Amino acid sequence: MSDNEWPDPRLPDRTQWSRPPHEPPLSRGRTLLAAAVVVLVLLAAGGIAWRLMSNRDGTPVAEPSAAPPTSPRPTAPPCPEEKLRVAAAPEIAPVIENAAGALRRPGQRCSEIAVRAVEPGAVLTTTPRPDVWVPSSSAWLAIAGARGEQWTTSGAPLGWSPLVIAGPEAISTVFAPQGRTSWTGLVQGAAQARLPAVRMSDPLITTTGLLGVFALHRATAAASTDAGIAKLQALTLRSRLENAAVEPAEIFRQLAAESDSTTASYEVGVFPTTEQQLTAYQQAGHRVRLAGSAPADGQVDADYPYAVRGGAPAELAERLRAAITAEAVTGAGFRATATKGALRPPAAPERLLGPARQWSGYKSVAFQVLLLIDASGSMNERITDRAGRVVTKASLLRESGATAAQLFGEETSLGMWYFGTSRPGGPAHTEEVSFGPITASDAGRPRRDRLAAKIGSYRPVANAGTPLYQTVLDGVAEMRGRARPDAATVVVVLTDGSDGGTDVKMSQADFLARLSASADPARPVPVIAVGYGPDANMSALQGMAKATGGRAIAARNPADLASGIAQAFLAAHGG
Structure with a gap:
């Protein structure tokens, strides 16, 4: 490089690397010698470092520099186009997703079956409809049928889970004396302000809401000879709710984040849920422990039918149904059979929706x-x-x-x-x-x-x-x-x-x-x-x-x- 040449312009600061204008020849020679020594030292140090990073057999742990590969790395095949769209109640969706994953083709990183976790009422308000639907109650299929939709169930429901009234153990003696709960007891506890808080989900969206309102009305009707009073007693609970539209998953997320039972009792309180959701929460070992049981004056089951829409890919839907094993369902906390003596929702959807609309529109x-x-x-x-x-x-x-x-x-x-x-x-x-x-x-x-x-x-x-x-x-x-x-x-x-x-x-x-x-x-x-x-x-x-x-x-x-x-x-x- 001549005296008039600039160093590589990519260097951070040209003035540091340019030669002084009046440097004598001897000084220049010394500079070159010093530079050579520096290079040798760096090479030696590099060799030592390289040996330190080598395996015992002398092979390097990693290349000292990232050389471009001689051939492209193998990649997994792209995801296939979705052929089967499935909507499942959030609590059973993981079981369906695992079954769909088992049907992946060899080497395929994703399935041609798309599974969404969604509350049943939301399915009825969105388009397009899924090809397969696993709601948390067969009542939703009856509601859809009354609207002209055609769904065909494949076999018996995948599983069952009774509704329970649950809450923090710290207040269990109030809402579950002797470990027993009841809908009328929940009404009285709320009306008399003995419960710090009560929450329920929207009966037009969730199954715990829909079946909870149904069972509650049945319980208050059995306790009163006057239909008006029975309705009012049910709505007495509605008027006392801390939150009348909370989704079950949100309740459990909030509980999981709490560390104090007293705080949880006031922030969350008592709520209907399914036995499966309660069991799954308890098994996760959260700090706030819950208690709960099925109401003695109105047991009702959430069931999980496997329903296929008309025109859906039948062969793939059947394969998915076969991949959902009874062991996987019961292993997730669902029951293999219905609860003996449980209330059966009315066959006429309007009898179920009437109280639900009144509740939701309160x-x-x-x-x-x-x-x-x-x-x-x-x-x-x-x-x-x-x-x-x-x-x-x-x-x-x-x-x-x-x-x-x-x-x-x-x-x-x-x-x-x-x-x-x-x-x-x-x-x-x-x-x-x-x-x-x-x-x-x-x-x-x-x-x-x-x-x-x-x-x-x-x-x-x-x-x-x-x-x-x-x-x-x-x-x-x-x-x-x-x-x-x-x-x-x-x-x-x-x-x-x-x-x-x-x-x-x-x-x-x-x-x-x-x-x-x-x-x-x-x-x-x-x-x-x-x-x-x-x-x-x-x-x-x-x-x-x-x-x-x-x-x-x-x-x-x-x-x-x-x-x-x-x-x-x-x-x-x-x-």
Whole structure:
């Protein structure tokens, strides 16, 4: 290289490698010698390093430099085009994926079968549909069939897993006393705030939600002779849910991340799941341990049918079905047979979907209610109830007091008036429970307890008149003043007769005209009117219900007040 040449321009700094302009020849020679010595030292050091990196037989551990291969490395064949699309419930999807992997061609790194883990309800809302579907309940196939879809099952379900109610062991004595759970116990625990939290998944998306709501309604119906109360008791749980749309997998992910049982009890709480999912979580050895069992008042199985859509690749679908062994299914925690005595979901999909839609569409709004209770003398009359007992109307009302008080959610504000006067000029009504939040106190007692006590000690006034119409007008006016956009505001009136016997008596036509004239579409106050006994003026009650967008109910049962409240609650919350 001449004195005027630049070093390789790829070097980081040219000035460091260029020769000084007036370097004498001797100095230059010394520089070259020094450079040669440096080169020899580097070569020697390199040789030592190379020997240190050599195997005992002298062969190098690795090449000192990455020389390009003389021939390309062999690669696995590309993935074949997907020929069979499979959708499976998340908990059984790994079993299906393993079976699909076993069907790979020799040397193939992936299968021509694509498996997706997806909740059953989501399959029905996406297109295109899979070729093979393994939902977590045959009920989903019936729902799809009602929509005109054709699915053919191949053999018996792959497995079964009963629904269980589960939660952290730290609170197991509350939701599972003596290791036993029940749907009605779950409702009571939530209603009485004995459980820190309750979660369920959307019944229109997941099987635990769909079958859980079905079993819950069956349990509450068996515990009550009144359909309205049974529905309301089921929705009482819905109103208390910490999360009404959480997916089961998310619950277990959250639990797995927790280290403290107390925190998990409040953050996650109690929830329905499948036995298989609970077992899989327990076997993973997480720090927060769970407890759970199948509800004694409503056992129901998740089953896993293998269904093939019309037009799907039949031969490949059959091969996949054959590759899913019973040992693999039971090894994953599923049962080989159905649970003896388990509830069978209704064959008609609509009977299953009706409660599910009501549950899913529930409106979480504040509930404001004013109870108007007839305290006139006619409530002392004797009647025969549905059970054949000869009792007074008043005694039937007293029997419903405790039940009625428990039906209101924590978001409720309420008040109660009695109407009936023994003298012509007396007040049409008296306030027995002041209006306010049910969680607050009234006269030194929790408002819920005071309501129950008042109804339980109810005594009609002998020979009192019935200022029904004036009381309804006053009650509607009172609640219209309290109406707000974020709350459902209603008046529930219970009476056994017609308006009369007081100075404020008016005709039905006059009453309905005044009621209609006071209506305000921006602040609706529907009237839920419950007519007690054969003498109740149902025509008047139906008129006031129609004028306000409410409902009229003919009643003769100890639970009729509670039934009226249930009707109001369901109407207000989208039921």
